[in-house]
Amino acid sequence: MITLIIGLGVLLLLGILYLIFRLTSLVSLAKDTSRDEDEEEVTSGNSVNAFLFLVFMVVGLGLFFWYSFTHFDSYSPPVASEHGAWTDTLFWITMGVTVVAFTIISIVMFVFTYKFQYRKGRKAKFYPDNHHLELAWTIIPAIVLAVLIFTGLRAWNRITSPASEQAEVIEIIGQQFAWSVRYPGVTDGKLGKYDFRKIDGINEFGLDLSDKNSFDDFKALELHLPKGKEVLLMIRAKDVLHSVYLPHFRVKMDAVPGMPTQFKFIPTKTTEEMRKELGDPNFNYELACAEICGRGHFSMRLPVVVEEVADYEAWKAKQQPWLKLNPDYLSKVPVELRETAIIKAGIPAESVMELPAAATTTMGSH
Amino acid sequence: MATTDIHAAQHVHSHDEHGHDEHHAGNFWTKYIFSEDHKVIAKQYLITGMLWALLGGILSVIFRLQLGFPDMDVSWLRPVLGGWITEDGKLDPEFYLALVTMHGTIMVFFVLTAGLSGTFSNFLIPLQIGARDMASGFMNMLSYWFFFASSVVMFSSLFLSTGPAAGGWTIYPPLSALPQAIQGSGLGMTLWLIAMALFIVSTLLGGINYITTVINLRTRGMSFSRLPLTIWAFFFTAIIGLLSFPVLFAAALLLIFDRSFGTSFYLSDIYIGGEALPNVGGSPILFQHLFWFLGHPEVYIVLLPALGITSEIIATNSRKPIFGYKAMVGSMLFIAILSFVVWAHHMFVTGMNPFLGSIFMLLTLIIAVPSAVKIFNYVTTLWQGNIRFTPAMLFSIGMVSFFLTGGITGIFLGNSAIDIQLHDTYFVVAHFHLVMGSASFFGMLAGIYHWFPKMFGRMMDRRLGYIHFWVTFVGVYLVFFPMHYIGIAGFPRRYYSFTNFDAFSGFSDLNQLVSIAAILTLSAQFIFLFNFVYSIFRGRLAPPNPWKSNTLEWTTPRFPQHGNWPGEIPAVYRWPYDYSKPGAKEDYIPQHIPYSETPESNLPHENELIKLETDQASGHVQEGHRPAH
Ligand code: HEM
Ligand SMILES: [Cu+2]
């Protein structure tokens, strides 16, 4: 049905166009086209086009300013990180500078096209160059750009400088088509080593259980962040490129297989505060993927929660270490570290009972 | 042909158009298919490019339907797309990515590199510098046929059951290296790589020819400082291509090794499909460096010809010399050089060393200066002109407007701190579609309208040209301007749908507007196609110099044969921009008119050149080369 309507519409349109065309070519046939009229051929319709450019300029700039002001809130996402405030400021400064330049140049250009449209008998001005002018408009943009570069560089250097020792380290791993999050456990506060060859159906992080820092690491289904504290995201990917994108925090960093990356930032508003600010009780921070990674690229969402530091610590304390949830993997822990592992992961005695058997087999293979 | 011409103009020059078809030596095959005539090759490029543009446009409208109307039932596309429409009448998400990928590849390489440079470098270089043909007609022919072979391979990849390449036009590995990761990385990607390898060969063959021809085959008096800006632009473009395409070739070759021969140039530490791959030590970032070493210059390969073409058209139709000829050449040269040292601005957030990011930010923002100079010079050329709005002129002004609008957003993206948020969002899509896509497209359309009379000996219809321009100009702005807002709001690109995120749930109104405008814009191109085809056969016969232009191509007969000029090649005595010269009778003085014939308008230093002209005329300088036949 729709096909039919669209098809008919297209046919109709083509028909009308053809008619207009025949009509105008018949009209031009009726005119005598002697040599002199070539000039007219070329220039008739001139005033209409010149006028349309002027109309375009006025309406276009009008719409641009109208929409930009009236819909400001819908296209400028709220910001919730410290450096996000800086980059937003830079963005809007750049916007100010460029919009002024854009508006002036647009107006000048379209006014010129209108004002200097063809008039019979007028001669254009022979004006091949003017070095002063050219020098001026080389130097002025250069100065403006230098200022933008300088401020941009300062922000960039601060954003990419090394994280402090106290930063809260969290690991994010991209894979088709989900994110996993690993926190260093509360006992040692350090992420354990990993190796992509150790990944399997259950050991999704590829935890290297010969490193004692891995015993208390835990997995989270949401990314929890403390407000006001520096967070250092350690980012990696298992299969193809992904990109950690936290729109409200102005954070973006690719996840690259074989090359861990990182990004540090300071969240400045809790989820609750943001809900109040926006008047939207359902608001949630989100993590998206910003690098094409396959058919599910558009659905790689991870919920993000920002809390006050105390709440955050409480939440962390409640989480179960990965090893505790998967006690079978104790068998991968070297015997001499097993005691530590059991304590650090807080594995209850019942689940350890069965272990010695498993342990001897692995021992044998060592 | 004349008998079928209904236009009254036919009687005016009917005496010299007879037998323009019959005189040629050779048969149909050597004349139209395996021709070595640069003009025929140019038309072959043009028509192939137009077909590709149509396909690229249709692909974009299909995925725009998905973005604008995510709930729409598109079962009616099933007859064409078959299994790529899911049970419930939706576009398959993987096929969405394939469409985006093919759209990008087609537009950037097949339309705006081959279709634009291939057409106009081929057509205009010999005609405007006064040469009988390209330095090597044979290589030129090969260049087209490599492009044709490449087109066939790329086109056939659309019909694979696993679909064409789908990892984005930038084909970043590992996605593009692993068929497990996405179906398109199977045979589709293999064909993509083969097609691009052929394409690169074609570009290099063409480029070597353009460069050699410009350097060696200029007619008497055509010094570099008298070259039209078109030629300068094509010259720089060819050099950039020659230096950058081989790097893409290398990148593609290494990718082929990784895909088929078990090497690990780009692969490391991968666990996919339930197994860890043996590859270690490679770097996906290496590919990105290699790709963008071509990729960024490619932007200028696409843009410079459009800048050259529009400079020429704006000067001609303003009836004024281009303002700041030397600055225009200088800024093109500067842009060409800088284009090789800014590539990593596409990689600020890939994990590249942040210090490198600073360097590339610096270099990137520097490139804005020559671009700004070009805009100012365009605008000043309009000032105090006597502007004729031919369709070509309309499209040229449109191109300046896009270059301005799209160029300005580059200042945001080149700033690495700001790019953190904007990278891979619709802001980028808006930026590059305006500054490279639409600007170059308009340059190409302007070129077609302007040189159609020389290509086909007939005029295109003006009024249809106006309609085409206005619908397209407004349409393009309606398509791409709203994308800035969507991008500032943070919407990521290459997303099949935005329904999964609260943060990206708005703007369904703007997305609909964009999609409707895209359909409208695409439809308007059929007006152009009709005008083009109709005018080839039934357009008004072209006067010898319809736009009263100064360049040499207008001194050839209406239907130039292979060899271009029936007699001797005209010599050149002046630069191409003597429009509205004070004292001159007409408002233009073509390049082949000696100063000795224009004492009334000569500037003092030009009078001194008159003496040299007699030397030149007596043939101290070599005669232009003649074709073998
Ligand atoms: C009818 C006109 C066009 C429309 C409606 C259109 C629309 C789009 C849209 C919406 C995207 C982004 C899709 C996504 O990220 O999911 C896109 C991608 C792209 N377009 Fe266009 N476009 C048009 C013409 C052009 C032209 C003339 C060029 C030439 C440079 C071009 C080059 C590209 C490239 C390189 C991409 C990126 C592909 C990728 O992400 O791999 N497009 N187009
Ligand atoms: Cu993704």
Ligand SMILES: [Cu+2]
């Ligand atoms: Cu670039």
